[in-house]
Amino acid sequence: MHEYALIQALVSRVEAEAARRSATRVARLSVRVGEMAGVDPELFQTAYDTFRAGTICEEATLTLTRVPARWSCPRCRSAIARGAVLRCPACEVPAQLEPDSDALTLDAIEMEVP
Numbered sequence: 001m002h003e004y005a006l007i008q009a010l011v012s013r014v015e016a017e018a019a020r021r022s023a024t025r026v027a028r029l030s031v032r033v034g035e036m037a038g039v040d041p042e043l044f045q046t047a048y049d050t051f052r053a054g055t056i057c058e059e060a061t062l063t064l065t066r067v068p069a070r071w072s073c074p075r076c077r078s079a080i081a082r083g084a085v086l087r088c089p090a091c092e093v094p095a096q097l098e099p100d101s102d103a104l105t106l107d108a109i110e111m112e113v114p
């Protein structure tokens with residue numbers, strides 16, 4: 001259940017950003033979850049709902065955007081179809097996982113500042 005550790009790090013990051021801007025409230029967080037990030041989005045949401053109590057994120061909604069895994073050729077940049085062999089049919093080089101396919105990214109923090 002590393003999702004709880006991820007949420008703890010996320011809330012700490014948001015608290016630091018809010019403090020830096022003297023925010024009085026955080027209204028919304030937006031996070032992208034890559035399919036290959038090893039994060040269960042439902043468990044991530046549950047962990048957030050549990051952990052945010054008593055923090056500046058207590059009233060903040062969490063919007064999760066799932067990013068599908070995408071592979072492409074690192075040489076010619078051609079997309080590799082889902083389920084296909086992970087090798088470019090034209091260049092014969094191994095496919096490369098596209099950025100964000102394996103990432104957990106904090107996209108936005110909506111907060112009230114004085």
